[in-house]
Amino acid sequence: EPEVTQTPSHQVTQMGQEVILRCVPISNHLYFYWYRQILGQKVEFLVSFYNNEISEKSEIFDDQFSVERPDGSNFTLKIRSTKLEDSAMYFCASSPTSGGGGANVLTFGAGSRLTVL
Amino acid sequence: AQKVTQAQTEISVVEKEDVTLDCVYETRDTTYYLFWYKQPPSGELVFLIRRNSFDEQNEISGRYSWNFQKSTSSFNFTITASQVVDSAVYFCALFAFTGGGNKLTFGTGTQLKVEL
Numbered sequence: 372e373p374e375v376t377q378t379p380s381h382q383v384t385q386m387g388q389e390v391i392l393r394c395v396p397i398s399n400h401l402y403f404y405w406y407r408q409i410l411g412q413k414v415e416f417l418v419s420f421y422n423n424e425i426s427e428k429s430e431i432f433d434d435q436f437s438v439e440r441p442d443g444s445n446f447t448l449k450i451r452s453t454k455l456e457d458s459a460m461y462f463c464a465s466s467p468t469s470g471g472g473g474a475n476v477l478t479f480g481a482g483s484r485l486t487v488l
Numbered sequence: 489a490q491k492v493t494q495a496q497t498e499i500s501v502v503e504k505e506d507v508t509l510d511c512v513y514e515t516r517d518t519t520y521y522l523f524w525y526k527q528p529p530s531g532e533l534v535f536l537i538r539r540n541s542f543d544e545q546n547e548i549s550g551r552y553s554w555n556f557q558k559s560t561s562s563f564n565f566t567i568t569a570s571q572v573v574d575s576a577v578y579f580c581a582l583f584a585f586t587g588g589g590n591k592l593t594f595g596t597g598t599q600l601k602v603e604l
Binding site: 481 | 521525531532535538579592595596597
């Protein structure tokens with residue numbers, strides 16, 4: 372079964388450092404997403420991406436965050452200068468489209484745990 | 489705006505008991521989708537079910553069943569004859585097309601503990 376792959380599974384970084392989280396979505400999917408889950412809390416939407424541009428972002432997704440699809444397969448989340456409160460599990464997801472029918476089931480990756488010290 | 493409420497923070501049951509996880513949602517959309525995801529201790533999010541707003545038929549899949557009631561804006565999830573492997577956090581989520589935009593809105597999750 373196709374899956375979304377995320378790397379690294381766990382990253383520890385110092386406050387102020389830049390972090391890049393990588394994702395390989397399912398190959399025929401067109402919509403890509405990043406979600407975040409602070410430990411013990413709910414899963415929160417960060418950003419959605421379609422046709423090489425952001426289609427929507429939340430208030431959490433401030434100027435410290437950016438996303439990119441540098442080639443045909445990877446989808447990255449960059450945090451420019453990490454803060455303690457960025458410590459969380461970051462989930463990448465993809466879907467064939469965002470529309471109706473059977474298409475808007477998001478397939479999530481296993482997550483990348485970011486720990487900021 | 490979209491909102492999903494899972495009032496039960498944690499539920500503990502003994503194996504073989506039935507358990508129902510509650511989910512109440514809010515949306516102004518007439519077309520929307522409801523989901524349940526399972527998050528086992530390993531941390532990944534596992535898709536369980538999707539239901540669209542026009543299909544109120546209840547669904548059963550093995551030991552899992554879902555009761556969608558538009559009149560009360562609820563989409564409850566029942567596990568019959570629970571097993572230890574069912575121990576996980578379960579999230580209800582809502583996908584709508586306007587107001588909420590192009591994203592899933594998750595509830596806060598219900599931690600289910602199934603003990604021997």
